[in-house]
Amino acid sequence: MISGMKARLNGIWAEKKARSYLIKQGLTFVSANYHCRWGEIDLIFKEQEQWVFVEVKSKLxxxxxxxxxxxTKSKQQKLHKAIMFWLAQKQMNAELTSFRIDLLAINDKQISWHKNVY
Structure with missing residues (x-):
């Protein structure tokens, strides 16, 4: 129970840190923690006319x-399905909408931003 709570608190901290970092890099924040039956999207941003879906991973x-x-490949597939569902809900055609998937990794409080990882 305690380790699960510690992991969740670390996840909340990491997402806040990632959000702040990406805003400082010039991205426009749109939403956090979108949930659907296919999975979760940690953070959603816009960079000019491109949607940016961000998966946040951290290790202390x-x-x-x-x-x-x-x-993992499984996480990538779930995230992609969640993004397709989000786009459909917003009545956006995935083939005509500019978007990318980024990974923001935090290792020992050091941030690495990997663009277009899917």
């Missing part, structure tokens, strides 16, 4: 690998 220490390693 690297004893069991880095944050990037936890962005």
């Amino acid at each position: 220490n690297r004893n069991f690998g880095d944050a990037e390693a936890s962005y």
